[in-house]
Every structure is written in C-alpha cells, then in structure tokens.
Amino acid sequence: MEQIVYDRSSGQLLTASFMDYGMPRAADLPAFHTTFIATPAPSNPLGVKGASESGTIGAPAAIGNAVIDALWHLGVRDIALPIRSETVWRALRDARARSRSGRGQEIHEREAV
Numbered sequence: 001m002e003q004i005v006y007d008r009s010s011g012q013l014l015t016a017s018f019m020d021y022g023m024p025r026a027a028d029l030p031a032f033h034t035t036f037i038a039t040p041a042p043s044n045p046l047g048v049k050g051a052s053e054s055g056t057i058g059a060p061a062a063i064g065n066a067v068i069d070a071l072w073h074l075g076v077r078d079i080a081l082p083i084r085s086e087t088v089w090r091a092l093r094d095a096r097a098r099s100r101s102g103r104g105q106e107i108h109e110r111e112a113v
C-alpha cells in the first residue's frame with residue numbers, strides 16, 4: 001500500500017499522485033476504542049499541557065521497537081521503514097541468510113559488547 005514504485009525499465013515513477021498511490025482507508029485499519037483521561041501536568045502551576053503532535057511522537061518509535069523486539073530471537077536487528085508485511089519478510093529473509101553464512105553470530109557478538 002504505502003510504497004514508492006518505479007518502472008524497472010524506464011525509471012518512471014508509477015506512484016506519483018494520489019490517483020495511483022494506495023492510500024490507507026478506514027477499511028484498512030483495525031477497530032479501536034478511544035477514551036479520555038484527564039490528568040493535570042505537574043510541571044506548571046495551572047496543570048495545563050501542550051496539544052498538537054505530542055500524542056503521535058512516541059507511537060512510531062514504540063511500534064518499531066516492538067517489531068524489532070518480536071523478531072530479535074530470529075536474528076533481526078534492524079528493519080526498514082515503512083514497516084509492512086513485505087518489509088518484515090525481507091528482514092527475516094536477510095537475518096536467515098546472515099545466520100547461514102555465519103555472519104549472524106559475529107554481528108550478535110559485536111552488538112553485545
């Protein structure tokens with residue numbers, strides 16, 4: 001869905017507009033429930049907090065870390081963005097190839113130091 005695609009023979013960008021770019025729609029998302037919890041901020045006398053993008057800053061990093069944590073035991077140490085099923089598959093394939101070539105253990109030992 002979210003991917004920039006070029007024609008292999010001409011180099012022409014095939015997803016140059018929203019007409020041919022797979023935009024996520026409501027049907028592509030899982031159902032979710034939201035709630036509001038009012039907690040005053042202890043950092044100022046009025047208890048007010050900033051608004052805007054503050055609720056979205058931590059989520060992408062948390063999702064990325066969760067994916068790496070789930071795949072760590074399989075040898076995945078990094079994953080390309082955007083994280084899609086194909087990206088996860090490629091990371092698993094590359095980790096398997098590294099472990100078969102003996103580079104997986106070397107990388108693991110280097111990161112453990």
